[in-house]
Each structure stands twice: as C-alpha cells, then as structure tokens.
C-alpha cells in the first residue's frame with residue numbers, strides 16, 4: 153500500500169447523501185443511495201455499464217436533478233436554488249470522460265476562464281495560478297495551444313488543471329481514462345495519484361483497478377442503481393461478499 | 408532486388424528508389440482539352456452544345472455592349488445615333504446615375520459642390536436634371552459627399568468585425584458608425600446622434616460597473632440608465648399620471664365632461680411614445696443654443712435608389728442578428744412562457760411572405776396609429792424586415808446551438824458559470840461559428856429582398872427604375888440597360904459577401920477546432 157492509501161482521513165463530512173432517488177421518466181436509475189464522504193477520502197466507484205455511476209456523481213454537482221432524498225455538499229444543501237447550485241459547482245471540480253475542453257479557447261484561456269468570471273480573480277493572478285497547475289500536470293509548454301492540437305492524455309490533464317484552477321475542495325472524475333489510448337492512461341493516472349497524495353477529496357468512477365488498489369481508501373460497487381457493496385480496497389478485491397461483485401470482478405480482472 | 412528473393416517472405420529494403428518525372432503524355436494543352444472537354448461521347452456532345460449557346464449569346468451581347476451609346480439624352484436620340492444597328496443605350500445610366508444611386512429627391516450639397524468646383528450655385532441648378540457645368544466625379548464626391556462618405560465609412564466600421572486580425576480597439580469605430588452614418592444621411596443637428604451615443608456610453612459604463620456582480624443586474628442597469636437619459640423620466644411620470652387620470656375619466660370613473668377619446672389622450676399626453684426618437688429633447692435644444700452644428704436635414708421619403716437598399720440591408724441585417732440570437736436562445740429556454748413566445752413568433756414570421764409584412768407596415772400600421780404619431784414609413788419597413796430576417800437567423804443559430812456537444816454545456820455548468828456567462832463565453836462563440844454560412848445566406852437573401860419595398864411605393868433602385876425613369880418620356884422602354892445595371896450593383900455586393908464567407912469558413916477550418 154502506498155502513502156496515499158494509508159493517509160488518515162478526517163471525520164469532517166464533505167458530502168452526505170441520504171436516501172437519494174432519481175428517475176428518468178419512469179425509469180428508476182438511482183435507488184435509496186446513502187453515502188457519506190469524509191474530507192480527504194478517495195473513493196472509487198465501479199460497476200457494470202448503465203448501473204448509474206455517472207448519474208450518481210453528476211447529481212452531486214447538480215448536472216442532474218434528483219427527485220427524492222437529500223444531498224449536502226460542504227454543508228450546503230442542494231436545492232433548486234440557483235445560487236446554491238452555482239456555489240456548489242464552483243467548489244466541486246469535475247473531470248469528464250471526453251475532457252470537454254473549450255475548443256475555441258487556448259489551454260491557458262480554458263484554465264483562466266472560470267476563475268476570472270466566477271471567482272472574479274484578476275486576470276494576471278488567474279494566469280499565474282493556471283500556469284502553476286499546468287506545470288503540476290506537466291504541460292506548461294502547451295499553454296498557448298488550442299485543445300485540438302493536444303493528444304487525448306494531454307487534454308485530460310488540461311481538464312484536470314482547469315478544474316484545479318477553481319481551487320475546488322472536492323473532485324469528481326467520470327471515467328477519466330476510458331476514452332484514452334492505453335499508452336496515455338498512465339500519465340493521467342499519475343496526475344490523479346499525485347492529487348490523491350496531496351489529500352484532495354476525490355470520487356472517481358473508473359475501472360482502473362490498479363489505481364483503486366493504490367490510492368482508494370474505499371471502493372464502491374454499484375449495480376442497477378444501487379450501492380451493492382463497499383469496502384476497503386484490499387478486502388473488496390480479495391474477499392468480495394456479494395455474488396454480483398464477484399461476477400463483476402471476475403469479468404474485469406480475470407479473462 | 409526483390410526478384411532475386413521472390414520466394415522469400417522476409418524483406419529488407421536497403422536502397423532507395425529515386426523519384427522520377429511523369430511521362431510526357433501527362434501534360435500539355437491537348438491532354439487538358441481531351442480530359443476536360445471530350446473525355447467521352449456524352450461529355451463531348453454537351454461541350455459542343457454549350458459552346459453553341461455561348462457563341463449565340465455572344466453574337467448578340469458583344470455588339471450590343473460594343474455599340475453602346477453613352478452620350479445621348481433620350482432613347483430617341485440613342486436610336487438616331489445607332490442608326491438601326493443593335494446597341495445598348497447606356498446613356499440612361501450616365502443621365503440618371505444620381506437617381507439610381509441616391510434617389511430622385513435626395514438633395515445635393517450645392518454649397519460644397521460650388522466651393523470645390525468654383526461653379527456658382529446658380530449654374531449648378533439646371534432644370535431637368537441635366538448637369539452641364541460639372542462632371543460625374545465632382546457631382547459624386549462633392550455633390551453627394553454625405554452618402555458617399557457614409558458608404559466609405561461603412562467599410563472602416565465593419566472591417567474590425569469581419570477581420571479578427573485587426574486591433575480590437577477599432578471596434579470603437581463600429582460602435583460610432585451608426586450614429587455618424589445617421590447624421591450624414593439624414594442630417595439635422597449633430598447633437599441628436601451625439602446625445603444618443605453619449606447616453607449609450609454612460610449606460611454601458613453603468614453596465615460594466617455592475618456586470619462583474621451579475622450579468623442580469625448589468626443588463627438591468629444599462630436599460631435603467633438609458634431610459635433615464637434618453638427619455639425624460641419626469642415628463643414620463645407626469646404623462647403617466649395624466650394618462651391614468653384621463654383613462655379613468657374615459658372609463659366613466661369621473662364626470663363625463665372630463666372624458667376624452669383614447670386616441671386624443673394618447674396624442675396629447677404621449678408625444679414621446681409616438682415619436683421614434685423620443686430623445687430628451689430639452690438636452691438637444693439646450694446644446695443647440697450653445698452651438699449648432701448641423702447638416703441640411705433630409706426627410707426619409709427623399710432617400711432612394713441603391714442607397715435605400717444599402718441602408719435597409721445593413722440596418723436590418725445588423726439588427727436582426729442580435730434579435731435572432733435572442734430568439735434562438737429563447738426557443739431553447741427552460742421557461743415555457745419564453746419558449747412558446749419565441750416558437751410562435753418564429754413560426755408565424757416564417758410562415759408569412761415578406762411582402763405581406765411590408766403591406767402591413769405600409770397600410771395596416773398607418774391605419775391603426777394616429778396620423779401625426781405615424782413613424783416614418785422607412786422605420787416601419789425596417790422593423791418588418793428586421794423581424795422577418797431575425798426569425799430566419801434564429802433558426803440558423805438554433806442549428807448551430809444544436810450541433811454543439813452537450814459536454815460543452817456541462818463543462819460550463821460544472822465550472823459554476825452563470826447561464827449568461829456560459830452562453831456568451833462558451834456556447835455562442837462556437838455556435839455562431841458553425842452558423843456563419845447560414846447567416847450569410849440569410850443576409851444575402853435579405854439584401855436582395857429589400858427591392859420588394861418598391862411594391863409599397865418606396866423608390867429604391869428597382870422602384871426608381873420602374874417608376875420615375877421608365878415612366879419618363881425620355882427613357883420609356885430602356886429595360887435591359889437599367890435592370891442590367893441594377894443586377895450588376897446587387898451582384899457586386901452579394902458576390903463580395905459570399906466570397907467573404909467562404910474565406911472565413913476556410914480560415915476557421917484550418918485554424919483551431
């Protein structure tokens with residue numbers, strides 16, 4: 153186990169989800185979700201495709217609306233109040249499977265846009281912060297290029313830097329490496345590991361089990377809109393309890 | 408090399424084959440003709456048929472242009488000069504160019520013309536429109552310097568919009584241009600456009616002061632300041648109170664002798680509502696007593712010719728673009744009321760021919776509004792054409808919005824951007840880029856459609872040709888030359904626009920994505 157996984161987690165609550173339910177029309181996507189995330193926790197969410205993993209983390213920053221139950225992020229209750237939503241969104245960073253960089257802006261502009269317009273940071277300061285984080289993800293030399301000129305791995309690292317520029321207290325990752333060629337997955341995972349080691353609260357939807365073993369302090373398995381099993385990584389991988397977890401693990405680990 | 412190892416599978420190249428020239432048969436004129444004009448029997452036949460028509464056409468057109476008469480003063484005179492040969496009578500253009508370009512009634516600046524040419528004013532005013540003491544260039548540049556200057560400045564003003572390489576500071580000329588052009592074309596006191604511009608500048612200052620907090624607050628303070636400055640708020644309050652009192656009286660809430668008909672109430676108490684530029688008139692008056700800088704004012708009905716088409720085209724395109732964008736955004740709105748208002752508006756306008764809307768502008772609006780309050784016909788027409796074009800632009804922009812991946816909206820949302828910020832900074836720049844070809848299409852179509860105003864008896868280029876020129880005894884029957892000239896003017900502008908849009912598309916394509 154690495155340093156990150158052993159790191160002490162505080163007992164300050166970052167996210168608390170209580171009896172949350174969501175429907176798409178009549179389709180019940182998320183059922184009775186209860187989840188408490190403590191500050192500094194690194195949680196990996198896995199599960200078969202269509203099990204509601206993306207929907208769950210998208211509910212946390214209100215990209216999706218939930219219909220029942222409550223979600224509190226950093227002590228702020230998510231409601232339909234726009235002010236609350238914008239506040240939570242600026243505290244919670246999100247990294248998408250398809251990067252979703254702004255193609256008409258340079259890398260630097262991608263990173264400074266939200267700090268300037270949402271945080272009202274002066275441009276110069278925002279640019280300094282952006283360069284700091286671009287150095288951290290190891291691509292400061294690309295600052296003046298456009299996203300289309302970068303490789304997938306580089307784009308995803310820019311997307312991470314863009315989120316970090318808002319100095320979020322929580323980071324959400326939705327399959328950040330699934331759209332990448334194999335040789336680029338490592339560079340993105342390394343960035344995420346570094347972030348974890350600094351104590352960032354992270355929720356990652358990913359099927360990178362090596363990453364889960366290395367940095368996660370909790371692994372959550374979802375199926376059919378429910379949390380089926382959650383445990384420490386060692387226990388989760390070596391001693392899965394539910395049959396569905398066993399089946400899933402055998403499908404993605406053993407061939 | 409390879410043939411010595413023909414049987415073996417493993418292969419390594421250790422010499423390089425040098426590039427050589429293509430065979431001689433792959434070049435030359437003969438090859439080009441064979442490949443492009445006569446590649447097979449069918450294409451060969453088509454080539455011959457096309458050549459036949461091209462030759463037949465040139466046999467007629469070339470001598471027609473070549474023999475063209477330029478100096479005559481009437482069609483009869485033209486025919487005399489031609490003496491039975493085929494030939495065009497271009498004299499109508501040299502004789503009536505000022506009408507074709509600026510309208511029959513648009514006044515020349517005789518004073519300036521006389522100063523620049525040294526010809527006394529009395530000798531410039533010749534009956535019947537024949538200008539014997541000046542030449543075309545003197546007339547065009549000195550006599551009509553106002554619209555000509557407005558036209559030239561138009562290019563200065565749109566250049567920074569069209570070419571993003573130009574310094575952004577030049578956009579200031581774009582902002583000032585409408586006011587400068589208004590003053591040049593319509594004349595009147597300089598203080599009118601200046602006060603409007605100043606009010607807008609102050610309102611913009613208020614906006615930029617507040618916009619950091621919230622875009623909506625910014626927009627609100629912009630409007631508030633503008634209303635405060637442009638409209639006379641105190642007079643408005645008094646008028647409103649008066650209106651309320653009179654309306655109550657009219658409804659019989661007070662003694663009947665106080666009651667006035669509604670229209671009279673409006674006329675008496677709402678002159679500012681009836682005016683098109685309900686600018687705080689006191690300010691203008693006050694400034695004018697200090698110093699009066701003014702050009703001879705020209706009433707709207709004296710604008711005409713190609714100038715009228717240009718004015719309608721530029722004004723309506725530039726107004727319909729922001730309106731169309733708002734409609735497109737409104738159509739996507741989550742608020743059902745806004746959404747349905749936009750949908751109904753767009754679908755209604757798109758379902759109605761422009762000419763119908765123009766008739767509404769001409770006849771129906773005039774019928775409903777009280778006579779003195781009647782805004783200029785040109786303004787009613789501008790409103791109608793703008794509404795018409797904005798519905799089409801809204802649909803084009805909607806296509807652009809729909810083409811953007813959902814991820815762009817989500818990324819903007821997840822960073823905590825407000826709706827207005829997300830639209831302005833992320834969504835619209837990309838959606839508009841996609842919509843450029845469609846928008847240009849609408850703009851070109853709209854510009855040509857401005858000739859429809861000739862049907863409601865406005866004397867634009869086509870109206871002038873069909874009316875005053877063809878009806879005159881001198882030039883009755885000169886169709887080809889006149890309409891050819893009109894076609895040429897429109898073609899030049901529309902071709903330039905379409906070339907620009909193709910250039911822009913190429914530029915955006917090779918650039919970043």
Ligand SMILES: Nc1ncnc2c1ncn2[C@@H]1O[C@H](COP(=O)(O)OP(=O)(O)O)[C@@H](O)[C@H]1O
Pocket residue numbers: 176179181199200201202203204205206207208
């Ligand atoms: N916008 C939507 N409308 C209707 N159904 C949806 C929508 N988004 C996702 N779903 C459905 O919800 C389920 C869960 O989706 P998702 O959270 O994306 O799964 P996962 O990320 O675990 O693969 C899937 O069955 C999917 O088809």
Ligand SMILES: [Mg+2]
Pocket residue numbers: 205206207327
């Ligand atoms: Mg998913």
